[in-house]
Amino acid sequence: xxxxxxxxxxxxxxxxxxxxxxxxxxxxxxxxxxxxxxxxxxxxxxxxxxxxxxxxxxxxxxxxxxxxxxxxxxxxxxxxxxxxxxxxxxxxxxxxxxxxxxxxxxxxxxxxxxxxxxxxxxxxxxxxxxxxxxxxxxxxxxxxxxxxxxxxxxxxxxxxxxxxxxxxxxxxxxxxxxxxxxxxxxxxxxxxxxxxxxxxxxxxxxxxxxxxxxxxxxxxxxxxxxxxxxxxxxxxxxxxxxxxxxxxxxxxxxxxxxxxxxxxxxxxxxxxxxxx
Amino acid sequence: xxxxxxxxxxxxxxxxxxxxxxxxxxxxxxxxxxxxxxxxxxxxxxxxxxxxxxxxxxxxxxxxxxxxxxxxxxxxxxxxxxxxxxxxxxxxxxxxxxxxxxxxxxxxxxxxxxxxxxxxxxxxxxxxxxxxxxxxxxxxxxxxxxxxxxxxxxxxxxxxxxxxxxxxxxxxxxxxxxxxxxxxxxxxxxxxxxxxxxxxxxxxxxxxxxxxxxxxxxxxxxxxxxxxxxxxxxxxxxxx
Numbered sequence: 001x002x003x004x005x006x007x008x009x010x011x012x013x014x015x016x017x018x019x020x021x022x023x024x025x026x027x028x029x030x031x032x033x034x035x036x037x038x039x040x041x042x043x044x045x046x047x048x049x050x051x052x053x054x055x056x057x058x059x060x061x062x063x064x065x066x067x068x069x070x071x072x073x074x075x076x077x078x079x080x081x082x083x084x085x086x087x088x089x090x091x092x093x094x095x096x097x098x099x100x101x102x103x104x105x106x107x108x109x110x111x112x113x114x115x116x117x118x119x120x121x122x123x124x125x126x127x128x129x130x131x132x133x134x135x136x137x138x139x140x141x142x143x144x145x146x147x148x149x150x151x152x153x154x155x156x157x158x159x160x161x162x163x164x165x166x167x168x169x170x171x172x173x174x175x176x177x178x179x180x181x182x183x184x185x186x187x188x189x190x191x192x193x194x195x196x197x198x199x200x201x202x203x204x205x206x207x208x209x210x211x212x213x214x215x216x217x218x219x220x221x222x223x224x225x226x227x228x229x230x231x232x233x234x235x236x237x238x239x240x241x242x243x244x245x246x247x248x249x250x251x252x253x254x255x256x257x258x259x260x261x262x263x264x265x266x267x268x269x270x271x272x273x274x275x276x
Numbered sequence: 277x278x279x280x281x282x283x284x285x286x287x288x289x290x291x292x293x294x295x296x297x298x299x300x301x302x303x304x305x306x307x308x309x310x311x312x313x314x315x316x317x318x319x320x321x322x323x324x325x326x327x328x329x330x331x332x333x334x335x336x337x338x339x340x341x342x343x344x345x346x347x348x349x350x351x352x353x354x355x356x357x358x359x360x361x362x363x364x365x366x367x368x369x370x371x372x373x374x375x376x377x378x379x380x381x382x383x384x385x386x387x388x389x390x391x392x393x394x395x396x397x398x399x400x401x402x403x404x405x406x407x408x409x410x411x412x413x414x415x416x417x418x419x420x421x422x423x424x425x426x427x428x429x430x431x432x433x434x435x436x437x438x439x440x441x442x443x444x445x446x447x448x449x450x451x452x453x454x455x456x457x458x459x460x461x462x463x464x465x466x467x468x469x470x471x472x473x474x475x476x477x478x479x480x481x482x483x484x485x486x487x488x489x490x491x492x493x494x495x496x497x498x499x500x501x502x503x504x505x506x507x508x509x510x511x512x513x514x515x516x
Contacts, residue, residue, distance in 0.1 A: 047463050048334075049364075055352070056359035070471070145359040150474075151467045155335040156359060215467060235473040240335045246473075 001105060005117035009083055015121065018079035019128055025075065026068050026132045030140055033064050045147075048154050054147075061138035062146040062162050066238065068133040069169070076173075077180040077205050078198075079125060084118035084184030085197030088269065093193040098274050107270045115185050115262055122177040130170055148238045155240050165242075169234040172247070176231040179254045180205065182261035183227075189268045227257045304384040304398040307416050311423055312375060314449045320346040320507040321450070324499040327353065329361060331492035333463040336361060343496070345370055350512045363458060363494065375412060375426075379403040390415050390424045391441075408432065422449060434459030445501055453497050460492040 009015055033040065037059040045054060088111075091097040100110060146162050148155040157165070180201065187197035208228040211219050223229050230250035236243045325343045329336045341355035351370060353360035385397040395415045402409055408430045415425035426438045436458045443452040 047465060051364050051460055053362045053364055054359060055362075056355060057357060058359055144357060145355075147359065149465060149470060151465045151470045151472050152463065153333050153335055154463060156337065156361070158337055159358060161337075213467065213471060232471060232473045235471075239473075240337070243473075 001103075001109070001113045002116055002120075005113050006120060009117055009121055014082055018082055018125060021079065022072065022076070022125065022129055023132050025072060026129070026136070029068050029071060030064060030137060033059060033067070034140060037064075044149060048149075057142065057144040058147055059141060060144035060146070061134070061141040062143060062157075062159075062166075064137040064141050065134045065166070066146065066148065068137065069129075069173075069234070072129060072133070074209070076122075076125060076129070076177060078202050080118070080122045080177050080180045081184045081198045081201035083121045084115075084181040085188050085191075085201055086194035087114035087118055087185050088188040088265075089191035089194045089197050090188075092191065092274075101274060108266050111185070111189075111262065111266050111269050114188075115182065115265075118181040118185060119178050122181050123174055126170055126174055126177065130166075134166060146238070150239070155238065157238065157240060165237040169237045172234040172237070172251070175251060175254050176234070179227050179231065179257050179261075182258045182265075186261040186265045186268075189265050189272065225253070227254055230254055304396070305382040307396060307418060308380070308382045308398055308400055308414070310421050311414070311416060314421055315375070316347075318345075318347065318448070318450065319504050320344075322502045322505060322507065325353070326497045326499065327361075328495040328497075329492075330495070331460050332490050333460075334361075334492075343498075344507060344511050346507045346509070346512065350509070352512050363456070375400065375409075375414075378407075385413065388415055390417075390439075393417060393424065395424055420446065422446070445498070448501070448503060450501055450503070451498065453495065456494045456496075458492050458494070460490055462490065 041058050042049065045058070048054065088097070091100055101107065105113075143159055143162075145159050146157045148157065183204065184197055184201045187200045188194070191197045191200075205228060208226045212223055212226050212229040230253045233247050233250035236247045236250075321344075323343045323345070325341060327339045327341065329339075339353075339355060339358070339360065341353050341358070341360060344350075344352045344354065349370070351362065353362050380403055381401045383399040383401070385399045388395055388397050396418050398414050398416060400412045400414065409428055410431060411429045413427040414423050416422070417424050420442075422440070422442055424440055424442075426440075428436045428438075430436065436456060438457070439455040440451040441453040441455075442450075445452060
């Protein structure tokens with residue numbers, strides 16, 4: 001059944017649009033950095049540059065990949081939602097959901113398979129991002145030490161100490177995208193067409209991301225409980241030392257959200273009166 | 277007669293107090309000139325170094341590289357294609373840069389002990405007032421003609437302290453290890469731009485520091501020197 005779900009996903013043109021969008025955005029960032037990266041680096045480093053002389057190949061493949069990830073990991077949830085939001089609502093829209101339920105598979109099984117197919121798609125997106133983001137950036141800009149600018153710190157990582165961080169960062173991003181997929185599948189159970197769950201997913205992520213990043217003391221109480229606060233924990237791997245405790249806490253929060261979303265989806269889907 | 281004796285006594289007394297002072301001042305000036313002439317012998321050097329940066333907002337691992345120096349103030353750290361970090365143009369990590377260029381007034385500031393060694397302390401004030409340096413205090417090991425510590429007050433970069441440890445290259449007057457203590461300005465970027473992952477600070481309100489500047493420390497360990505090889509200026513022009 002999983003194979004059938006994957007066939008459905010990869011048969012649709014919109015699935016490949018996501019890969020095209022990601023390639024285009026990555027390529028545009030790389031092009032911009034190739035043409036005018038030096039000005040960007042000077043601008044970004046202005047605060048440190050007035051006190052220190054920083055030389056060497058700052059604009060290398062590792063830094064460009066970080067910039068690509070920083071830009072794209074806000075947009076990838078939209079691309080994940082394009083497919084995951086369609087999981088159940090798309091079937092309802094096409095009128096094939098009742099037909100699907102005639103198969104000798106439980107409703108819980110159907111939800112889990114739909115969710116697994118969405119995760120598979122999200123993982124493929126991330127692998128593609130690793131290829132065009134990390135692979136192509138290294139090819140174009142070479143490797144070297146990496147500088148990571150935080151709001152109150154200047155972190156420098158040595159060349160030999162970077163690749164494992166990217167591996168773990170992509171691993172964490174997979175967990176973050178799984179959370180988005182779980183949210184989308186959950187919203188998908190309520191809709192009769194996929195537009196609602198897709199826009200709903202994006203709306204929730206945009207609003208919660210604003211909550212997570214706004215420096216207002218009132219929001220500090222809710223921030224630790226929002227999954228958007230923890231979705232950027234991949235950045236922790238580029239700190240020195242790596243805040244493993246905080247990352248583990250983020251992993252746990254995201255896993256709890258994934259379980260909650262999927263459990264809720266199963267409960268709602270099992271109780272739902274399917275009319276289409 | 278009485279007044280004549282009084283006058284003679286006064287002259288003797290005045291000359292008695294002035295003579296040692298001028299002698300002290302001379303010896304301080306001589307000490308400074310001896311130090312400066314020893315430094316002047318070093319026209320350039322290339323050294324393998326290990327740099328440790330200990331500045332509150334900088335998380336930088338120890339850096340190995342090659343340090344190029346050309347008198348009076350050219351310096352460059354090269355790291356085999358890696359990123360190098362040195363204090364900005366107005367702060368130099370060489371002893372030469374801590375000494376005011378041109379004519380200077382040298383004052384004896386007594387004695388002190390640095391790392392268990394008795395030293396003479398001199399204060400150097402540049403006579404030209406258009407330079408960066410306002411005052412330099414030097415702790416001099418008079419016996420070996422070495423500066424073991426300097427404290428330089430600059431116009432724009434606060435006060436900078438430098439500790440020098442000598443060992444294998446003492447004959448050339450070159451240190452094995454230099455530790456520079458400097459004032460660094462606070463580093464801040466908007467969180468909306470960097471989108472930091474920092475769970476703790478997200479839960480707690482940010483604590484604003486009163487101090488705009490903080491103390492920092494840069495430690496350079498010299499592993500090997502090649503002195504006066506005739507370095508060209510092109511080495512110091514950034515090629516990246």
